Amino acid sequence: MKMLAVFSGLTLALSMSMAHAADQPLKIGIEAAYPPFASKSPNGEITGFDYDIGNALCAEMQVKCQWVEQEYDGLIPALKVKKVDAILSSMSITEERKKSVDFTDKYYQSPARLAMKSGTQIGDDLSGLNGKRIGVQRSSIHDRFATEVLAPKGAEIVRYTSQNEIYLDMNSSRLDGTVADQIILSESFLKLPTGQGFSFAGPQLTDPKYFGDGIGIALRKGDTAHVQSFNDAIKALRAKGIYQAINAKYFDFDVYGK
Numbered sequence: 001m002k003m004l005a006v007f008s009g010l011t012l013a014l015s016m017s018m019a020h021a022a023d024q025p026l027k028i029g030i031e032a033a034y035p036p037f038a039s040k041s042p043n044g045e046i047t048g049f050d051y052d053i054g055n056a057l058c059a060e061m062q063v064k065c066q067w068v069e070q071e072y073d074g075l076i077p078a079l080k081v082k083k084v085d086a087i088l089s090s091m092s093i094t095e096e097r098k099k100s101v102d103f104t105d106k107y108y109q110s111p112a113r114l115a116m117k118s119g120t121q122i123g124d125d126l127s128g129l130n131g132k133r134i135g136v137q138r139s140s141i142h143d144r145f146a147t148e149v150l151a152p153k154g155a156e157i158v159r160y161t162s163q164n165e166i167y168l169d170m171n172s173s174r175l176d177g178t179v180a181d182q183i184i185l186s187e188s189f190l191k192l193p194t195g196q197g198f199s200f201a202g203p204q205l206t207d208p209k210y211f212g213d214g215i216g217i218a219l220r221k222g223d224t225a226h227v228q229s230f231n232d233a234i235k236a237l238r239a240k241g242i243y244q245a246i247n248a249k250y251f252d253f254d255v256y257g258k
Contacts, residue, residue, distance in 0.1 A: 025066035026226075028054055029075045029084035033162045035188040036250045037090045049250045053107060054088045056242050060233040071161060073139035076100055079220055086226065087218035090181065092141045094212035102221055104230040106214025109257030112142060112205040115170075115185045115198050116177030122202045130154030132176040135166035142179045145210040150179065167194060177201065183255065214257065 030050060032038045038048040046067055058065035068084045075087045079101060093103045114122065114134070122128030129150055136143045138159040146157045158175060160166050167189050169175045178185070182204065189195040205211060219226050237243040238256070247255055 025064040026058060026061075026086065027066045027068050027084045028058075029068050029070045029078050029087045030054070030089045031072040031075065031162075032069055033164055034072075034090055034184060037184070039188075049108075049246065049255070050088055050090055052246045052249070053237075053243070056237055056246060057088075057230060057233045060236050060242075061229050072137060073161075076218065079218060082220075085219070085223075086230070090184075090215050091218050092212040093214055093216040094141060094208075094210070096144070097212075097218070100221070101218040102223060102227055103216035103218055104227055105234060106216050106257075107234050108255045109214040110181050110183045110255065112145065112179055112211055113182040113185055114177055114179050114201045114205075115190060115195075116201040118197055118199040120177070120201045124203050126150065126153050126202055128202075132156070133158055133174070135160055135169060135175045135178040137161070137163050137166070137180065140180075141210055141212065142181075145205065145207075146179055149210070163188070170198065179205070183251070187250075 030038050030046065032040050032046045032048070032051075034048070034050075036048055037050040038046060041047045046069070051067070054067070055065060068078070070078050070084070072089065075084070075089060075091070076097070078084045079087055087101070091097070093106060097103070116122070116132075120128070122132075126149070131154055133156045134146055134150055135158045136146045138161060143157075143159060146155070151157050158169075160169075163178070163180055163184065166175065166178045166180075170178060171194060182200075185200070190198060190200070217230050219230075234243075243256070
């Protein structure tokens with residue numbers, strides 16, 4: 001009877017702890033400087049594909065979302081110290097990052113590209129980058145690719161806190177180009193007035209060593225419960241057509257990929 005009472009007490013305490021946890025918002029880290037995936041509207045609100053998908057996933061999981069803005073290179077550290085519970089900020093699923101975090105299945109996929117002055121010829125082997133100044137967002141997969149692949153081709157790699165800062169320096173002729181996600185470059189630069197005179201250069205960049213297996217939601221190592229919940233929710237959004245509706249709001253093609 002004494003053991004039963006102890007067990008009952010522990011069960012009650014655990015149940016109360018779980019109930020308390022369920023009442024807490026799910027804190028999602030995001031960098032709102034990456035349109036059309038995440039940016040700030042004129043009234044200061046976050047907007048974009050990542051933001052809409054995140055809110056739809058939380059609605060599907062029936063949990064309250066609390067968005068936490070963070071510079072991109074601080075997202076994984078914030079996850080590790082529990083400042084956020086998940087990262088939903090166009091983060092590529094790579095083997096290197098899997099050493100630090102767990103990932104959900106992909107929720108979209110896009111290759112990387114170089115954008116440079118229109119007419120610039122760099123060749124499929126990228127040998128034309130010799131002597132060129134290429135801007136990258138610090139601590140991104142493109143930073144690693146540029147360091148390990150473009151620098152040996154003779155490119156000078158210049159690191160920035162945000163992609164928007166790179167665009168400013170490209171327009172001021174302080175950079176010759178940038179390497180980033182193809183969709184980001186197209187939607188947030190090349191299709192806009194600020195991107196006039198620039199275009200994609202060279203081939204699509206798809207090496208899984210650097211660019212991974214799509215874009216996923218990052219969670220703390222061992223957080224299998226949230227990984228499964230998010231995976232189930234991603235499947236549900238696609239099955240119900242919610243994903244496709246959000247996709248159509250931002251793109252005229254299927255961003256999910258194959």
